[in-house]
Amino acid sequence: MKLDLNGINADSLVQMLKASFTxxxxxxxxxxxxxxxxxxxxLYSVKQLERADVQRLSVHGLNRSIVYYFGYSMCLKGIALEKLGRFDEARECITKYEELGWISGIDAEGWAEVEYYREIAQANRYIIELQEGNTAVLPDYLLYLRxxxxxxLPGVLYILDSAIKHEYNVNHVLDEFSEQIAAMAEYYVTKRNIRYYIDYFYMTAKYYALQGNLADAVNTLLHSLETSIKLKDDTGFRKSAALFEKLRNQTTSDQLDxxxxxxxxxxxREESK
Structure with a gap:
């Protein structure tokens, strides 16, 4: 379905991207x-024609450096293309945000954004390689995560997704980062990274099931469902409930209860509304 996006300003479009990602x-x-x-x-072309300083763009309602918007738009598009399995197109997006130093009039905030997108571009290349089954890049990607x-958290999710698709063992990755992720639980929730946080449990359960570790798979799913209810995350709940139903015949009576x-x-909760 084609969206009607006419008349929506840049910062509102950013919020729409974040909501769509969730x-x-x-x-x-x-x-x-x-x-x-x-x-x-x-807006950048207008600024160039006016030979204005980048800060003049604030009159157009921008809340952040113009570099951020160039980078964020192509970064999110690249992620979406990767999720859809359109890897070559995702790589094309990466080339558009890996080097944003061409933008004129960049201030300190802008240069920080340039550096951020330069780093994230390399990380996202690793992710595409993992999605294609190239596990040779895993050590380099783990170094980036460290x-x-x-x-x-998003990095571990990508690794789990790759391990599930290509059926290889990443227990060492879960062992290394599980305590760190648990310690940052409050950060993930308060920083509106709920989608990552719930998906971590869901994907871990899915991975355990594939590995034949059904007890941990079901227990992790129950934790995912419990957390989804607490955080009122309907998307996470539906996904976890669907996977639980697939494993229902392999659960214990206590787990089923x-x-x-x-x-x-x-x-x-629904009846009390």
Whole structure:
């Protein structure tokens, strides 16, 4: 479905991208990202014609450095393309944000954004390689994660996704980062990274099931469901419940009782509305 994005300013488009990411609306992200890139490119062209300082762009309502919008639009588009399996197109997006130093009049904030997108571009190349089954890049990607704490959770998710698709063992990755992720739980929730946080449990459970570790798979799913209810994350709950149903015949009576209790919690919440 084609979105009507006319008349929406750059910062509102950014918020739409974030919401679409949370909802895993990859096709929507493609449209919004293109619109944001077009909008910010227009503003930059106007600025060039006026020979104005970048700060003059604040009159157009921009809340952040113009570098951020160029980078964010193509970064989110690249992620969406990667999620859709369109890897070559995702690589094309990476080339658009890996070097943003060409933008004139960049201030200190802008140069920080240039450096950020330069680093994230290399990381996202590793991710595409992993999605294609090239596990040779895993040590380099793990090194990147060790040096970038905020990228640990999404990074582990990408590794789990690759391990599930290509059926290889990443127990050592879970062992290395599980305590760090648990310690940063509050950060992930308060910084609106709920989608990453819930998906971590869901993907870990899916990985355990593939590895034949059914007890840990089901227990992790129950934790995912419990956390989804607590954080009111419907997307996460639906995904975890669907996987639980697939594994239902391999659960213990205690696990099944806990699952039924969680379902009752949801029903009670709905009836009280």
């Amino acid at each position: 909802l895993e609306n990859w096709e929507g992200i493609l449209q919004i990202a293109d619109r944001l890139y077009s909008e910010i490119n227009h 040096n970038n704490e905020e990228e640990v 806990k699952y039924h209790g969680l379902i009752e919690t949801i029903l009670d």
